[in-house]
Amino acid sequence: MLDLRRIRSQPDAVRAGLARRGADLAGLDQILELDGDLRAVTTERDDLRAKVNTVSKQVGELFKAGQRDEAEVLKGESKALGDREKALSTTADELDAQIRESLLRIPNLPSPDAPDGLHEDDNVVLRTHGPDPSSFSDHQRVPHWDIGTELGIIDSERAVKISGSMFTMYRGWGARLLRAMIGHSLDASADPALGAVWEEIRPPTLVKTETMVGTGHLPKFEEEAYHVERDDLWTIPTAEVPLTSMAADEVLDHDDLPMRFTAYTSCFRREAGAAGRDTRGLLRSHEFDKVELMAYADGEEMAIALQEEVLARSERILQEFGLSYRILDLCAGDLGGSAARTWDIEAYAPGVGEWLEVSSVSWFADYQARRANVRWKQAGEKGTNICHTVNGSAMGWPRTVAAVLETHRQPDGSVAIPEVLQPRLGCATHIPAP
RNA sequence: GGAGGGAUGCCAGAGCGGACGAAUGGAACGGUCUUGAAAACCGUCGAGCCCCUCGCGGGUUCCGUGGGUUCGAAUCCCACUCCCUCCGCCA
Numbered sequence: 001m002l003d004l005r006r007i008r009s010q011p012d013a014v015r016a017g018l019a020r021r022g023a024d025l026a027g028l029d030q031i032l033e034l035d036g037d038l039r040a041v042t043t044e045r046d047d048l049r050a051k052v053n054t055v056s057k058q059v060g061e062l063f064k065a066g067q068r069d070e071a072e073v074l075k076g077e078s079k080a081l082g083d084r085e086k087a088l089s090t091t092a093d094e095l096d097a098q099i100r101e102s103l104l105r106i107p108n109l110p111s112p113d114a115p116d117g118l119h120e121d122d123n124v125v126l127r128t129h130g131p132d133p134s135s136f137s138d139h140q141r142v143p144h145w146d147i148g149t150e151l152g153i154i155d156s157e158r159a160v161k162i163s164g165s166m167f168t169m170y171r172g173w174g175a176r177l178l179r180a181m182i183g184h185s186l187d188a189s190a191d192p193a194l195g196a197v198w199e200e201i202r203p204p205t206l207v208k209t210e211t212m213v214g215t216g217h218l219p220k221f222e223e224e225a226y227h228v229e230r231d232d233l234w235t236i237p238t239a240e241v242p243l244t245s246m247a248a249d250e251v252l253d254h255d256d257l258p259m260r261f262t263a264y265t266s267c268f269r270r271e272a273g274a275a276g277r278d279t280r281g282l283l284r285s286h287e288f289d290k291v292e293l294m295a296y297a298d299g300e301e302m303a304i305a306l307q308e309e310v311l312a313r314s315e316r317i318l319q320e321f322g323l324s325y326r327i328l329d330l331c332a333g334d335l336g337g338s339a340a341r342t343w344d345i346e347a348y349a350p351g352v353g354e355w356l357e358v359s360s361v362s363w364f365a366d367y368q369a370r371r372a373n374v375r376w377k378q379a380g381e382k383g384t385n386i387c388h389t390v391n392g393s394a395m396g397w398p399r400t401v402a403a404v405l406e407t408h409r410q411p412d413g414s415v416a417i418p419e420v421l422q423p424r425l426g427c428a429t430h431i432p433a434p
Numbered sequence: 435g436g437a438g439g440g441a442u443g444c445c446a447g448a449g450c451g452g453a454c455g456a457a458u459g460g461a462a463c464g465g466u467c468u469u470g471a472a473a474a475c476c477g478u479c480g481a482g483c484c485c486c487u488c489g490c491g492g493g494u495u496c497c498g499u500g501g502g503u504u505c506g507a508a509u510c511c512c513a514c515u516c517c518c519u520c521c522g523c524c525a
Contacts, residue, residue, distance in 0.1 A: 042485095
């Protein structure tokens with residue numbers, strides 16, 4: 001969430017930032033008004049409390065001195081003050097809750113570096129890597145759902161039988177290929193030869209409500225997540241959720257920053273309202289595999305360097321897989337609610353004939369960390385500071401698998417396995433044609 | 435799921451209605467001593483919010499969480515959460 005003091009001291013700048021992403025500004029005005037009320041009430045309440053505290057102290061002293069009558073008089077006085085204080089206190093609590101509730105629904109301010117624009121079409125292509133989409137041959141122009149069926153490596157029919165529409169199932173070479181890709185990504189992050197080591201985490205995939213609030217997935221996107229009502233737990237839509245909340249309510253030592261984590265998990269999304277859109281094959285499903293990179297930073301400079309580091313790692317993987325991809329700089333209006341700046345990576349899938357979003361690399365400034373209350377402290381210095389958070393996928397696997405299957409399909413119907421993955425697959429070079 | 439024990443500052447740990455934001459010890463930081471270090475000694479040593487005549491300033495809140503009793507709660511009462519031990523069940 002945004003810093004209330006910033007909203008208070010620079011309301012126009014905040015308004016302008018939110019307007020860039022086309023956000024509703026009514027909540028902001030409401031907050032400003034409630035905040036004014038709250039501060040008036042709080043000041044008065046604190047004054048009364050101060051009086052109650054002094055009077056109570058006097059009561060004690062008078063009793064000790066044996067001056068019972070005087071003590072009784074003061075006691076009555078203090079009670080009256082206390083009653084007023086209680087009423088004000090209730091009002092203050094209510095105002096505070098209202099403000100927080102509104103604050104949670106206000107999206108982050110876009111980075112000034114994020115391009116202008118309100119729609120997807122306004123996103124800027126930063127660069128494209130690999131062969132041009134027009135250069136692929138006919139044998140690569142087969143959608144992965146057909147390849148999957150042909151090779152017996154994707155069995156959507158049975159997944160649907162077991163779990164319903166928009167679930168997928170990998171079999172045989174498909175399942176092994178997926179596992180090899182995941183392993184490759186995790187191991188690359190653990191390899192010191194490739195730069196800073198990202199600590200591998202295997203987090204829970206069922207989390208508490210407050211954990212979902214921390215990253216900004218609740219309350220706004222309640223419809224998107226599966227909720228296990230009996231135990232009041234939510235299935236995570238991304239490992240970003242548990243990773244970002246790992247340090248919730250903690251004060252990190254500045255010397256430990258940046259802290260880098262990676263996690264492989266299943267991700268669950270209800271995809272409410274997306275029925276029928278891009279749902280064929282591996283394009284969109286309720287449960288999918290993803291490896292996430294997530295880092296805590298001490299501020300903007302460190303955070304942006306980490307965002308670039310995540311992007312480089314994700315790109316590297318796509319390069320190793322021999323895929324064509326492009327990097328999009330999301331315009332202010334297309335940014336997710338918690339993000340300040342996002343780079344999407346889209347891999348080209350020749351069979352589907354589309355660029356598929358396989359990764360999203362975002363810098364959240366202190367928006368998530370303020371929600372989750374993640375702070376850092378420099379030993380010996382006074383006070384604490386809110387962290388910055390960064391995360392990105394490396395990768396969202398189903399679409400990456402799709403792009404790999406289509407890109408590496410051979411004229412004989414087999415699929416060439418990228419070299420980096422071969423050692424993980426018994427040194428096989430191809431998924432054999434049927 | 436059942437029975438018992440517990441939750442206090444960075445850590446350990448006292449306090450069980452007023453003098454407690456909290457003893458004591460350790461850690462950390464600054465200093466004295468020393469060629470340097472250790473030891474010893476002295477000092478500092480939590481966070482949030484609000485106000486202002488912005489000063490090494492004032493007020494307030496926080497002893498697991500939420501309620502209650504009281505003039506006054508870390509201390510009493512209630513509920514909940516989490517942790518530990520034992521039993522049951524289970525991959």
